[in-house]
Amino acid sequence: MNSLSILRSGPLLAGRAVGFGLINASKVTAKNPSFLLSRLPLHAFSSIRASDEEASARAAALNADSEAPTIFDKIIAKEIPSTIVYEDEKVLAFRDISPQAPVHVLVVPKLRDGLTHLGKADQRHGEILGHLLYAAKIVAEKEGIIDGFRVVINSGPSACQSVYHLHLHVLGGRQMKWPAG
Numbered sequence: 001m002n003s004l005s006i007l008r009s010g011p012l013l014a015g016r017a018v019g020f021g022l023i024n025a026s027k028v029t030a031k032n033p034s035f036l037l038s039r040l041p042l043h044a045f046s047s048i049r050a051s052d053e054e055a056s057a058r059a060a061a062l063n064a065d066s067e068a069p070t071i072f073d074k075i076i077a078k079e080i081p082s083t084i085v086y087e088d089e090k091v092l093a094f095r096d097i098s099p100q101a102p103v104h105v106l107v108v109p110k111l112r113d114g115l116t117h118l119g120k121a122d123q124r125h126g127e128i129l130g131h132l133l134y135a136a137k138i139v140a141e142k143e144g145i146i147d148g149f150r151v152v153i154n155s156g157p158s159a160c161q162s163v164y165h166l167h168l169h170v171l172g173g174r175q176m177k178w179p180a181g
């Protein structure tokens with residue numbers, strides 16, 4: 001089974017504002033199709049986005065075992081830019097390009113060593129997995145969120161993993177909700 005592994009640290013839970021709008025059918029014409037979209041409740045867009053993410057995740061999973069380099073290999077090689085938050089000989093931590101919280105940092109092993117996703121972990125990976133978690137804690141400290149942060153690993157298409165190079169998401173700087181979606 002694919003897994004979504006979430007580690008919590010500190011106080012969590014909060015509500016999210018959801019917007020609503022009424023649809024006036026007489027205004028929905030071929031000339032203003034955007035009218036309908038503009039009147040959809042915000043949570044409708046969330047479900048459209050969610051199904052996009054699910055489709056992308058399924059597509060990404062098709063090449064999961066190819067061992068082909070990913071965008072993270074280019075970031076690690078500094079071939080494409082990223083905002084690095086922490087680095088040591090084994091891991092690189094950089095800001096997510098599409099942050100889901102005021103602090104959203106990805107922590108990745110520099111050597112993938114077969115760890116396309118957590119579901120591929122073997123006993124030999126124990127050391128690097130522990131090191132990644134410790135690096136997440138260092139990132140939380142450096143980012144000033146040590147009192148409350150969340151560490152997420154999406155593993156496989158059911159968990160909407162999109163990049164097949166194991167990585168931890170370190171999220172914080174706002175109140176998190178629980179349970180996660």
Ligand code: 5GP
Binds near residue numbers: 106160
């Ligand atoms: P996943 O969905 O696999 O758990 O997470 C992959 C993450 O990588 C996403 O949150 C996505 O925003 C992030 N990401 C994808 N491409 C890039 C990139 O080129 N640069 C950075 N900094 N983050 C990226």
